[in-house]
Amino acid sequence: MAAELVGRGMTDLIQIGLGPWGLDWAANILPRLPDVQVTGWVDASPEARAAFTAKTGADNVFATVEEALGATGAVAAIAPVAIGAHAAVARQVLEAGAHLLLEKPFTLDAATARELAGLAERKGLVFGIDQNYRIFPGAPVVRDLLERRAVGAVRRVSLEWHRDHAGVRDANSLIELAIHHFDLMRYLFGREGMAITCVPVTPVRSAQDHTPGASLIVELDGGLTIDYVLSSQGVGPQTPWPGVWRISGDEGLLTWGAAPDDHRAVSITDAAGNVRAVEVPELPLFERAGVLRAFVDAVAGTGEPTSPAADNAHSVAMLEAALTSARTGERTKVEQW
Numbered sequence: 001m002a003a004e005l006v007g008r009g010m011t012d013l014i015q016i017g018l019g020p021w022g023l024d025w026a027a028n029i030l031p032r033l034p035d036v037q038v039t040g041w042v043d044a045s046p047e048a049r050a051a052f053t054a055k056t057g058a059d060n061v062f063a064t065v066e067e068a069l070g071a072t073g074a075v076a077a078i079a080p081v082a083i084g085a086h087a088a089v090a091r092q093v094l095e096a097g098a099h100l101l102l103e104k105p106f107t108l109d110a111a112t113a114r115e116l117a118g119l120a121e122r123k124g125l126v127f128g129i130d131q132n133y134r135i136f137p138g139a140p141v142v143r144d145l146l147e148r149r150a151v152g153a154v155r156r157v158s159l160e161w162h163r164d165h166a167g168v169r170d171a172n173s174l175i176e177l178a179i180h181h182f183d184l185m186r187y188l189f190g191r192e193g194m195a196i197t198c199v200p201v202t203p204v205r206s207a208q209d210h211t212p213g214a215s216l217i218v219e220l221d222g223g224l225t226i227d228y229v230l231s232s233q234g235v236g237p238q239t240p241w242p243g244v245w246r247i248s249g250d251e252g253l254l255t256w257g258a259a260p261d262d263h264r265a266v267s268i269t270d271a272a273g274n275v276r277a278v279e280v281p282e283l284p285l286f287e288r289a290g291v292l293r294a295f296v297d298a299v300a301g302t303g304e305p306t307s308p309a310a311d312n313a314h315s316v317a318m319l320e321a322a323l324t325s326a327r328t329g330e331r332t333k334v335e336q337w
């Protein structure tokens with residue numbers, strides 16, 4: 001038995017959501033943690049249940065959360081479920097007394113997110129959100145450099161994301177993707193969102209409207225402003241999923257990410273133009289596997305999820321402000337509490 005597993009019991013959980021992303025979780029992520037056992041699977045759609053059974057051979061597949069938890073006695077659930085069902089599924093799982101790891105975006109409004117985080121707290125349950133971009137190896141390195149003021153006082157920040165990806169181009173890219181970047185802004189700078197001005201590529205009058213990208217001005221507390229471009233059209237080299245960050249301070253320029261598709265590149269350029277590459281150590285487990293590890297450990301009583309729901313509600317507040325700004329054309333304050 002691997003040294004890190006000594007003393008760890010098995011954690012039984014159910015998986016809710018058997019669509020494309022749920023299939024990926026089942027095939028590529030959940031099997032990587034030997035102390036995690038999925039004992040039941042749930043999807044509201046008969047077609048999705050049949051397709052999942054045909055692909056995986058799983059036999060314990062249910063139509064509802066209640067049936068699955070009742071039949072398996074699992075203590076926890078992971079939910080890569082359709083965005084429109086996030087709030088209802090979270091309520092079902094938490095009311096039933098099970099811990100929950102829910103896919104992003106937690107919800108589309110901060111009030112619902114806060115209410116659900118409060119429900120988990122009252123019931124003493126672990127509730128995490130899969131905001132997996134925090135678990136790219138460059139993320140803690142950049143956060144640490146900023147904490148240590150490696151480029152002095154930060155004056156300007158730009159973030160560019162560009163990929164030709166149908167899952168973003170043919171969706172509401174703010175909901176699908178910008179939530180990751182809002183969350184990374186909070187994580188990297190340790191500041192909260194204050195106001196957002198968002199110009200979507202095509203009109204976004206409701207959350208159901210698709211848009212392939214947007215230009216945004218994001219104001220964080222302490223007077224820091226981020227120019228953020230989210231793009232899935234036009235010819236250009238692909239950025240890595242967390243994007244390309246340029247963070248300019250009084251004593252240097254910190255960059256994270258490089259096109260094409262290099263999420264490990266971190267460097268500091270000094271005022272004289274000398275470039276120093278920063279070492280980026282591997283993480284024990286990369287992105288979703290790392291999120292799952294922390295969640296399962298928290299369920300076992302050690303540590304906390306990488307993105308606790310109560311914290312993630314503040315990232316949701318930024319998404320809510322971006323959607324309001326996209327709809328109204330106005331600079332929109334981010335709700336604080």
Ligand SMILES: NC(=O)c1ccc[n+]([C@@H]2O[C@H](COP(=O)([O-])OP(=O)(O)OC[C@H]3O[C@@H](n4cnc5c(N)ncnc54)[C@H](O)[C@@H]3O)[C@@H](O)[C@H]2O)c1
Nearest residue numbers: 017018019020021022043044045048080081082085103104
């Ligand atoms: N973290 C990431 O980087 C990342 C990447 C891709 C997708 N996602 C997220 O994963 C989730 C799932 O993505 P997807 O593309 O598979 O979604 P999807 O829209 O295809 O839906 C997944 C499944 O949820 C089922 N479902 C809907 N309502 C339900 C309910 N009330 N109870 C049970 N099942 C229900 C649907 O039948 C469907 O099979 C979304 O939240 C998405 O944002 C995250």
